[in-house]
Amino acid sequence: LLKNTDMLSQSDFETLAETVLSLPTADETEVLFSGGEDTLTRFADNHIHQNLCRKDAGLTVRVHVGNKIGRASTNSFAPEALKTLVDHATEIAVHQSESPDFLPMPEKQRYKKIENFDEETAFVSPSERAEKIKEAVEKCRERALTAAGSYSTGYGVRAIANSKGVLAFHKSSKAHFTITATSASSSGWAEESSFKASSVPFRSLTDLAIDKAVAGQNPIELEPGRYTVVLEPSAASEFLLFMAHYGFGALSFLEGRSFLSGKLGQKLFGSNISIVDDAYHPLCRGLPFDCEGMPRKKVTLVEHGIVTGLVHDRKTALAMAVESTGHALPQPNPYGPIPENVVFERGDSTLREMIASTERGLLITQFHYCNVENPMHLILTGITRNGTFLIEGGKLRCGIRNFRFTESGIRIFNEVEKISAEQKVVGAFFGGEFVVPSLKVRDFTFTSKAVL
Amino acid sequence: LKEYLGLALDAAKQAGAVYADIRIIHTRSEDILVRNSTIGSFDRAETLGFGIRVIAGGAWGFASSPILTRDEIVKVTRLAVETAKASGTLKQDSVRLVPEPVHQDDWQTPYIQDPFKVPIEKKLDLLYAIDRVLRAKKEIAVAESGMSFLSEHQWLWTTEGTRISQSLLRSGAGYSATSSGPDDVQVRSYPASHGGQQMTMGYELVESLGLLENAERVRDEAIALLSAKPCPSGVKDVIIDGSQLALQIHESVGHATELDRVLGMEEDFAGKSFATTEKAGTFRYGSDLVNIVADSTIPGGLATIGYDDDGVRAQRWFLIRNGLLTGYLTNRETAAVLGEERSRGCNRAEGYANLPITRQTNICLLPGNWELDALIADTREGIYFETNRSWSIDHLRLNFQFGTEIAWEIKKGKLAGLLKNPNYQSVTPEFWGSCDAVCNESYWKLWGVANCGKGQPVQLAEMSHGAAPARFRKITVGIEGK
Numbered sequence: 001l002l003k004n005t006d007m008l009s010q011s012d013f014e015t016l017a018e019t020v021l022s023l024p025t026a027d028e029t030e031v032l033f034s035g036g037e038d039t040l041t042r043f044a045d046n047h048i049h050q051n052l053c054r055k056d057a058g059l060t061v062r063v064h065v066g067n068k069i070g071r072a073s074t075n076s077f078a079p080e081a082l083k084t085l086v087d088h089a090t091e092i093a094v095h096q097s098e099s100p101d102f103l104p105m106p107e108k109q110r111y112k113k114i115e116n117f118d119e120e121t122a123f124v125s126p127s128e129r130a131e132k133i134k135e136a137v138e139k140c141r142e143r144a145l146t147a148a149g150s151y152s153t154g155y156g157v158r159a160i161a162n163s164k165g166v167l168a169f170h171k172s173s174k175a176h177f178t179i180t181a182t183s184a185s186s187s188g189w190a191e192e193s194s195f196k197a198s199s200v201p202f203r204s205l206t207d208l209a210i211d212k213a214v215a216g217q218n219p220i221e222l223e224p225g226r227y228t229v230v231l232e233p234s235a236a237s238e239f240l241l242f243m244a245h246y247g248f249g250a251l252s253f254l255e256g257r258s259f260l261s262g263k264l265g266q267k268l269f270g271s272n273i274s275i276v277d278d279a280y281h282p283l284c285r286g287l288p289f290d291c292e293g294m295p296r297k298k299v300t301l302v303e304h305g306i307v308t309g310l311v312h313d314r315k316t317a318l319a320m321a322v323e324s325t326g327h328a329l330p331q332p333n334p335y336g337p338i339p340e341n342v343v344f345e346r347g348d349s350t351l352r353e354m355i356a357s358t359e360r361g362l363l364i365t366q367f368h369y370c371n372v373e374n375p376m377h378l379i380l381t382g383i384t385r386n387g388t389f390l391i392e393g394g395k396l397r398c399g400i401r402n403f404r405f406t407e408s409g410i411r412i413f414n415e416v417e418k419i420s421a422e423q424k425v426v427g428a429f430f431g432g433e434f435v436v437p438s439l440k441v442r443d444f445t446f447t448s449k450a451v452l
Numbered sequence: 453l454k455e456y457l458g459l460a461l462d463a464a465k466q467a468g469a470v471y472a473d474i475r476i477i478h479t480r481s482e483d484i485l486v487r488n489s490t491i492g493s494f495d496r497a498e499t500l501g502f503g504i505r506v507i508a509g510g511a512w513g514f515a516s517s518p519i520l521t522r523d524e525i526v527k528v529t530r531l532a533v534e535t536a537k538a539s540g541t542l543k544q545d546s547v548r549l550v551p552e553p554v555h556q557d558d559w560q561t562p563y564i565q566d567p568f569k570v571p572i573e574k575k576l577d578l579l580y581a582i583d584r585v586l587r588a589k590k591e592i593a594v595a596e597s598g599m600s601f602l603s604e605h606q607w608l609w610t611t612e613g614t615r616i617s618q619s620l621l622r623s624g625a626g627y628s629a630t631s632s633g634p635d636d637v638q639v640r641s642y643p644a645s646h647g648g649q650q651m652t653m654g655y656e657l658v659e660s661l662g663l664l665e666n667a668e669r670v671r672d673e674a675i676a677l678l679s680a681k682p683c684p685s686g687v688k689d690v691i692i693d694g695s696q697l698a699l700q701i702h703e704s705v706g707h708a709t710e711l712d713r714v715l716g717m718e719e720d721f722a723g724k725s726f727a728t729t730e731k732a733g734t735f736r737y738g739s740d741l742v743n744i745v746a747d748s749t750i751p752g753g754l755a756t757i758g759y760d761d762d763g764v765r766a767q768r769w770f771l772i773r774n775g776l777l778t779g780y781l782t783n784r785e786t787a788a789v790l791g792e793e794r795s796r797g798c799n800r801a802e803g804y805a806n807l808p809i810t811r812q813t814n815i816c817l818l819p820g821n822w823e824l825d826a827l828i829a830d831t832r833e834g835i836y837f838e839t840n841r842s843w844s845i846d847h848l849r850l851n852f853q854f855g856t857e858i859a860w861e862i863k864k865g866k867l868a869g870l871l872k873n874p875n876y877q878s879v880t881p882e883f884w885g886s887c888d889a890v891c892n893e894s895y896w897k898l899w900g901v902a903n904c905g906k907g908q909p910v911q912l913a914e915m916s917h918g919a920a921p922a923r924f925r926k927i928t929v930g931i932e933g934k
Contacts, residue, residue: 039535040908044717047544051535052514054805054909055528058499073497075518088496095572099490126513126538134542148719150908180720189720255593256632334485334492334596368723371842373855374873376637379933381853383846385723404844404851404877406933447931451850451879452726 007122008035008057008157010169016059016077017161023086026063026070026093028105030162032291032330034058037122038154038174041129046137046147051126060330061085065093067102069332099332103314108165111295114172116195116285121173122155124197129153132177136206140181143210149179153197158287166293172285175200176427180386181213186399188212189366189386191234193425193433195285212365212387216399222390224403224446228361228417230354230391233424233436235364236344238382239409240275240434244339246375248277248301249327250316251336259378259410260307267306269413272347275302277311277327277339283425284433286341289326296326301339305414313337340432347419347437354418354440356394362444363389363396367405378409383450402450415442456525457609460504463526465611467533469506471549473610474529475761476502476520477804482568485598486579489587492596501804504532507547509540514807549784550795552764554612559758560619562751563654567601567623570655575599578663579627585667586629591675593637597627599658600647600902604803614763622754622914624650624902625658627667631674638677638872640857642670644695645840650900650914651752673858676870683859683874685930689834690876691827691923696856697817698899698917699840704880705737705744706812706917707906708849709771709779710798711786713810721908723847726880727777729790735777738884743818744772746781748797753814754900754914755800761808764797771815775884783810802911809907814898816918820890824921827889834862835929836921837874853877853931876929883924891920 008016017031035057042050060073063086070093074085129151140147152175159169175197180189190208194200252258260268279286279296288296292314299309312320313328316337327337355363370382384402391397418440426434457474464472478500485492502525503516513536515528579597586595601623608616626648628641643649643661651657692700707725712718714725727735748757748766757766762784771779782792783799801808828836842855859874860867878886898916905912 038909041539042717042720042908043542044719045544045715046542048511048539048542049717050514050807050809050908051512051539052516052807053531053535054515055517055519056501056805057518069491069494071493071495073495075499075501092494092496092572096491096494096576101490126535127541130538130541137542146716148716150720152908178720182719255630257593257630257637332491332493334487368847369844371844373842373853373875373933376635381842381844381931381933383844383851385847402846402851404846404853406853406931408933445933447933448851448853448877448928450846450848452848 007155013159013169019079020061020082020086021161021163023083025086025090026065028064028163030062030105030160032060033157033159036154036156038152039124039129040150040152041133042150043133043137044148046141048130048133061089062331063089063093064105065090067098068093068096069099101315105162105164106166106293106314109293109295111168111288112280114280114285114288116172117155118173118196121153121175121195121197124153132202136179136202139206140210143214145181145183145210145213147179147181151177160289160291160293162293168289168293170287177202177205179206179209181209183213183217185218186213186216187386188216193427215396216387216389219399219401221401221449224449226443226445228358229441229444230358230361230363231439231441232365233438234366234426236439237426237434237436238367238370238380239412240342240344240436242372242380243378243409244342246372246378248310248339249336250310250312250320253310254316254319259376263307265307268410269302269305270416271305272416272419273302273305273413274345276300276343276345277341278343279341281341281343281435283423283435284341286432290328291330292328294324294326294328299325311337311339343435344437346421346423349418349420351420351438354438355391355396358391358394361391362400363391373406379406380409381406403446404448405445406447407445412441412444417442453607456520457607459522460525460529461609461611463529464504464506464533467530469508469533471507471611472504473608474502474504475804476607478605479803480568480603481601483600484575484579485596486583487596488594489583499803503801503804503806504529505807506532506536508533508536510546511536511539511543512547513539516805547785548788550787550793552762552784552795554614555759555763555765556615557758558617561621561652561756563621565655567655568603581664582627582667586627586671589671589675591631591633591678592629592671593632594630598647599625608761608763610763616759616763618758620757621652621654622650623653623655623657624648624900625661625663627663629671629674631678633678636678638674640670640674641839642666644899645857647902650754650902651898652754652756653752677858677872680870680872683871683930685932687926688929689831689923689925690927690929691831691834691836691921693838693921694895694897694919695899696837696840697919697922698901699843700854701744701815701817701917701919702812702901703843703845704849704852705771706815708880709781710810710812711780711782711790714780715786715789722906726848726850731777733776733778736775736885737772737777737881738775739887740775741820741890742772742775742884742887744815745769745818746771746796746813746815748813750814752898753916754902755813755916760797760799761801762795762799764795767797769796781810781812786810800913802913806911811906811913812904812915814916817890819893819896819920822889822891824891824895827891827923828862828867829865831862831923832865835871835874836860836862836867837876850879875931876927877931878927886925886927887922888925889923891922895920
């Protein structure tokens with residue numbers, strides 16, 4: 001069924017699903033396919049040092065035997081391998097005790113269409129990738145800077161079917177370019193992704209990384225403490241990312257281990273903060289269905305600072321007497337539902353205005369290696385990187401040495417002074433993509449400074 | 453499989469490659485998680501596929517596929533060569549590999565009990581028994597207990613004549629109890645956080661960990677933390693337990709000495725390293741007591757292998773000797789850049805689909821002479837930190853901040869009250885330079901790290917770190933951001 005490297009079509013998947021679902025061993029069966037091809041060309045020190053093309057495909061089968069659940073996976077699609085797969089899943093199921101929160105599989109659903117596949121982007125050649133990189137490296141060389149980064153392209157296919165009528169298929173493509181320009185004392189960074197390679201602005205991204213590296217040369221050292229900060233989208237996204245992962249999923253809420261537990265309907269953030277999860281947003285088109293085959297819904301998570309919603313799978317929805325929002329991971333799992341397309345709603349400011357309105361503060365391009373120190377207060381730590389500047393008198397004055405912050409995401413979302421109208425797509429570490437504007441934030445806490 | 457392995461090498465040479473290797477990898481895994489008295493997840497997975505790496509036009513190309521047919525192998529090999537030639541249009545120098553003897557070998561990690569043959573019921577009985585103890589008190593909001601097993605068989609053939617068949621078996625088990633109180637959540641894990649203990653062993657590892665025997669203590673500590681004092685802020689002498697020190701070694705020594713990072717290859721993603729090559733042999737990384745070895749041969753280590761993905765034989769060497777930086781983690785390409793005669797054998801990929809990159813092997817702080825009781829008694833005022841909870845380090849591997857699940861105040865040479873939300877911050881050479889005591893080998897243990905992410909696309913790798921509790925003077929603790 002998967003004998004060559006051609007992309008799996010919807011009819012291929014239907015044949016595959018039919019083959020598995022016709023094996024008569026379980027009361028209910030689900031087939032989840034994930035596959036695709038991704039290429040990536042990495043460069044550093046002004047040359048290409050890694051270059052690859054990966055194809056992959058995996059099939060996971062979930063079976064229900066009575067109220068018992070079993071699951072198994074393979075990347076072999078031969079008929080005997082599929083039979084073994086279902087046998088493994090069934091063997092796991094029959095040896096388990098009955099699941100107290102067992103849910104039958106859903107029936108046939110209807111899905112909205114999301115267009116995020118571009119044939120050219122799915123199959124960019126190695127030489128085409130090299131050409132884009134050569135141009136970027138040349139620009140850096142002209143400014144006596146060293147370039148590092150990557151350009152990746154490819155496509156993915158996700159599909160699900162079950163024995164009760166669910167059938168969903170989606171293919172998407174993606175191009176992503178990231179570049180760091182470095183001098184002896186500074187660095188600048190920029191990135192962008194799109195489902196169309198032709199929409200990635202290679203030249204302007206390279207120029208942005210160069211401008212930051214040049215402007216940040218010979219950085220001065222400041223003392224840690226509280227500063228007004230202008231967070232560019234990548235930096236701002238870190239707080240949103242951990243907030244989404246630790247708070248906006250209904251399982252952690254139900255178990256009382258979320259900073260949102262017991263606070264649904266309460267005002268937790270500033271009135272200017274509104275956040276949604278929206279797989280249909282034009283900037284971050286996601287999947288129209290989840291890993292149970294439920295249609296993905298747009299969910300308002302925060303409206304004018306008030307916590308208004310959570311994302312659900314069918315299990316958490318049942319526990320809270322609401323409908324699934326279509327955010328399930330493969331069932332069963334210990335993580336619960338996760339938002340993957342979080343959108344921080346835009347404001348009306350610009351990055352230029354934010355800087356111009358700041359008497360003394362810092363412009364932050366990116367944070368590095370952030371992590372949660374205290375999930376109930378959403379205290380994160382991380383360190384600035386690739387373009388940290390002192391703002392004085394409404395102007396960028398100079399680069400500064402990097403700082404480590406230790407700060408509560410809840411607190412800073414109460415200190416947001418301005419939000420930009422422009423939003424950027426930022427890759428989410430735990431999966432998916434977020435849409436984030438720049439933020440101007442008062443009293444942001446830096447707790448130590450970098451040595452170099 | 454020999455037919456496929458040979459076919460790839462022939463196809464690579466015909467397409468213009470001057471070097472090629474192919475890895476065919478078969479994996480089997482089983483992951484079981486019991487969560488709050490029900491099955492949190494139970495997965496069995498099996499994969500088979502191949503990855504081909506070539507040098508053509510003086511540069512690298514790599515391609516992989518899960519479809520093991522003659523046509524696909526030829527097609528993917530040609531794609532790898534085309535990719536390498538594209539790399540060659542923007543190269544600095546042609547890739548040069550340091551020599552390695554040709555190896556023809558079968559190698560496998562030893563084990564006593566095949567975990568895949570242990571009945572499901574036996575595994576679930578143990579996990580449910582742990583779950584019952586953890587959930588016996590109402591303050592525990594979430595109890596998770598799990599096991600994981602991975603069997604990986606690799607066949608590596610190279611155009612130089614190396615023919616290696618290698619089998620690795622990794623087992624792991626552990627649990628955590630999450631307590632919940634008003635506006636507070638605390639967690640305790642055993643034997644370690646992030647999935648527990650993992651080693652290259654069979655099911656005998658699970659039976660050796662004392663899982664059930666420790667469950668009550670772990671549960672009660674999670675509950676006690678809810679009413680514990682917060683970690684005080686200030687500068688203190690600290691004693692760090694072996695499991696936390698393992699992650700400290702991982703982040704501030706292991707990643708810092710990966711030569712690909714040092715040479716800037718990870719600049720745009722994970723960052724570089726302060727431990728630059730001109731420092732080798734002279735840079736004071738730590739105090740005289742700090743002796744850190746890299747060891748791919750140590751029994752039970754998660755990175756214990758016969759050969760790496762370059763076909764280089766496993767080795768043991770010093771990264772830090774008597775406090776001085778003395779070595780790096782290398783592969784055949786970066787060893788050549790450094791001017792070394794032989795690779796240290798650190799090139800490893802996750803599965804068949806990924807490109808081999810420089811990975812940490814098992815990296816261990818050698819034991820010192822102290823008894824733990826004597827070390828605590830010798831510490832007038834301080835904090836004892838145990839079990840990692842959070843980690844963050846800068847892109848040069850200098851400024852770091854770690855949080856642990858639990859800590860105890862040390863007062864007048866004795867462990868006093870529990871402390872919640874403990875954390876500490878320092879800078880790598882200052883931190884290791886402040887080490888003035890390491891406990892002896894009876895406290896020394898290998899701790900598995902099974903989820904180290906690196907590279908683009910991100911790959912996961914496994915390794916272990918050996919450590920005993922050690923003391924560090926005048927460290928900043930209790931960093932607050934509220």
